[in-house]
Amino acid sequence: MVDKEPESKEEYDVNKFERPSVTTDVVIFTIKNDDLKVLLIKRGVWPFKDMWALPGGFVGMKESLDDAAKRELCEETGVCNVYLEQLYTFGEPKRDPRTRVITVAYMAVTNQSNIKLRASSDATEVDWYSVYNLPKLGFDHAKIIDYALTRLRYKLEYKPVAFEFLPPKFTLTELQKVYEIVYNKTIDKRNFRKKVNELNVLKDMNETKMEGAHRPAKLYSFIKENFKSVENKWIVFVPF
């Protein structure tokens, strides 16, 4: 016996096939205490109860993947309105003990100030951890963070993501520190400034920042419109 082929939405049987669950998980980076951190939540429920994991959750039937990632991050951690990009989709059949769960991983970047963490019902604790010193993680989240770090380093080479780590006004030393911390290596100050200058994407704010008994530093802001990724190459310090 052969089923009649559906010819419209009304005739289409949505329950014909068994379906997996789809979640989003977000690796959110920030810089705090001169260290690259990711936000983790301590799970309050089975599976991996009491272990740390990435914020994330099920995708609603009527929301886009981007919206789901945004919503989950905001709900679970209080981190809202940040730079977000899709990374990779992890779908090994056994990666979640509950059922078949496919997760669309996202990467986010924010500056540390103005972020007030909050714990949700699913998470007993929320905290920043150094990417170089992670706790034991549930699911395949260690692999996801590893992937996100590779992407972050790669992305910083050719897109102006570094500014997402900084407040709207920043000094050149602060910008350099972002690269140094993400790449975990020191950079020559003169070469750095030479390259940044050639890009013509910074606006001198005619303000200075003083902190300590030394010469104050000029403050700059990033002019997004001036950035041309096709014509100008972006800063490349660590080729992969």
Place this chain on the structure above:
Amino acid sequence: MVDKEPESKEEYDVNKFERPSVTTDVVIFTIKNDDLKVLLIKRGVWPFKDMWALPGGFVGMKESLDDAAKRELCEETGVCNVYLEQLYTFGEPKRDPRTRVITVAYMAVTNQSNIKLRASSDATEVDWYSVYNLPKLGFDHAKIIDYALTRLRYKLEYKPVAFEFLPPKFTLTELQKVYEIVYNKTIDKRNFRKKVNELNVLKDMNETKMEGAHRPAKLYSFIKENFKSVENKWIVFVPF
């Protein structure tokens, strides 16, 4: 009334949440008649019946995403055992008129020889189309192909994907043509050979290929083990 929190797989209710469908779609590239082509199928069923679309289909509950992409490509088109990499996941709520369908897009590359196309039950026709002259496509598949082409060009800069377009033994002119066709621009022959030579990834097969009344060309093969993407940069002709 509050549900008891599940503490094991047995207590977990997989049907608590409504779930989307998940598919894989594959953009497979090849070079044929000096043109970059993608494989399309003419849909035999609703929706988008009689329009062209990417090969793909629903992910099985017990197969990985990579396996699903491989299987669908092989089943629907007869193209099996090829280079495959995950691209991006498209999940706009209205992208499929049947129901909520999230698709994990893949990119594949193969050489044209040895491929015998076959049509499956879902497809009335299977054929190669120039990426520069595509027919009207169903779903958001035009966007997916566009994304794939960008990735392909980018990937060719730093990974040895070009060889996937070629048979095991090839001439330097054939290799150069791959880059010229993918980037849609001409390359200087001497500069190309200089760069390829510096990479030390080719083995002289001590054979020649003759076709026509002119000097025969040497045949080479690619030595995968010699390729070091971290130390050596790969060929970069068209920076993005």
Place this chain on the structure above:
DNA sequence: TGAATAGTGTCTTTCAGACAATATGCC
């Protein structure tokens, strides 16, 4: 020997990377 493609080297320019002294503010 003419037609067609294979194969080869030099020069110039650009950019990355190494490198150190002066400037400015606070105490």
Place this chain on the structure above:
DNA sequence: GGCATATTGTCTGAAAGACACTATTCA
């Protein structure tokens, strides 16, 4: 003046890019 960080330019080596002639085969 001492301390701490900000700011600035030159030189060198490597690699990209422009460019043209000789070699080999067949008809």
